[in-house]
Amino acid sequence: MKRRDFLKTGAIGITAPSAIFGDSNIIANKNNPIILSTYNHGLPANDAAWETLVNGGNAMDAAEAGARVTEADPTITSVGFGGLPDEQGNVTLDACVMDSSGNAGSVAFLQNIKHPVSVARKVMEDTKHVMLVGEGARQFAVSLGFEEMDLLTVESRQAWEEWEKNRREMTPHETHDTISVLVQDKNGDFAGACTTSGWAYKLHGRVGDSPIIGAGLFVDNEIGCAAATGLGEEVIKTTGSFLVVELMRQGYDPTVACEEALNRIIKAHNGTPDFQIGYIAIRKDGQIGSACLKWSFEYALARGGVNKLHKINGMI
Numbered sequence: 001m002k003r004r005d006f007l008k009t010g011a012i013g014i015t016a017p018s019a020i021f022g023d024s025n026i027i028a029n030k031n032n033p034i035i036l037s038t039y040n041h042g043l044p045a046n047d048a049a050w051e052t053l054v055n056g057g058n059a060m061d062a063a064e065a066g067a068r069v070t071e072a073d074p075t076i077t078s079v080g081f082g083g084l085p086d087e088q089g090n091v092t093l094d095a096c097v098m099d100s101s102g103n104a105g106s107v108a109f110l111q112n113i114k115h116p117v118s119v120a121r122k123v124m125e126d127t128k129h130v131m132l133v134g135e136g137a138r139q140f141a142v143s144l145g146f147e148e149m150d151l152l153t154v155e156s157r158q159a160w161e162e163w164e165k166n167r168r169e170m171t172p173h174e175t176h177d178t179i180s181v182l183v184q185d186k187n188g189d190f191a192g193a194c195t196t197s198g199w200a201y202k203l204h205g206r207v208g209d210s211p212i213i214g215a216g217l218f219v220d221n222e223i224g225c226a227a228a229t230g231l232g233e234e235v236i237k238t239t240g241s242f243l244v245v246e247l248m249r250q251g252y253d254p255t256v257a258c259e260e261a262l263n264r265i266i267k268a269h270n271g272t273p274d275f276q277i278g279y280i281a282i283r284k285d286g287q288i289g290s291a292c293l294k295w296s297f298e299y300a301l302a303r304g305g306v307n308k309l310h311k312i313n314g315m316i
């Protein structure tokens, strides 16, 4: 249903999703899992997520498994092991997860732990909290047996040492950025995971959108899910992923919802933002969407046994 058709019904407030998408669509999506991830590093992440689903895992298991692939890859300089450090040379990691029941867990400013996404899941499942940060998050991870390690690689240390010579400010899109993995499993249930080392050479202590529920990731099992990549400060200020899901609730097509969330940022920057943000989204009926502010953006989509990279152009 198009937004204008929905609005024509005169419905106000929260509407049952079946009224928006139709029960038949939801049923049609059964047994047809979808995995949607950011960038080309989403391809191997999707493979791992798919394998997890095939082996009986649920959407949360799959999203975590996918994100862990990227976190472990030392060649990806914006996530996990090998992620570029802050201006002091410390690799500090942000991650979150959200499941189909609306449970959420997150870690921010976590150091020396290779898989922040798994720590975030433990926060969700083993504590009464949603978010742990910094030293407390590290201690929590170590108490659960997560191994501590130096997350700087030879290459990322060299890159930081080179950067130190003139300390040019970088933006997240220069180093690729967050992996977000959105999964809809065969039952139609959603989960998502989002993990990053953030803005390369950021101020020590900076936290981006990726561990903030509603900014970097949001899941509403009745409506859909969305995730963000790019300049986290702007995503936080617009509660970006929550906004995309709420727009889908109002009847927006997923891509139009992503575009509308970006329109708010374009307007706030007088039509000329000079940074990148991308959104990905899946709606309950299995329709996916994506949009980016500038240049181009790639997402990896796995469905029906095909895992493929898709490229979209920026809105401005």
Ligand code: GLY
Binding pocket: 172, 177, 178, 196, 197, 198, 199, 207, 208, 209, 210, 228, 229, 230, 231, 232, 233
């Ligand atoms: N989107 C990742 C960050 O801004 O840290």
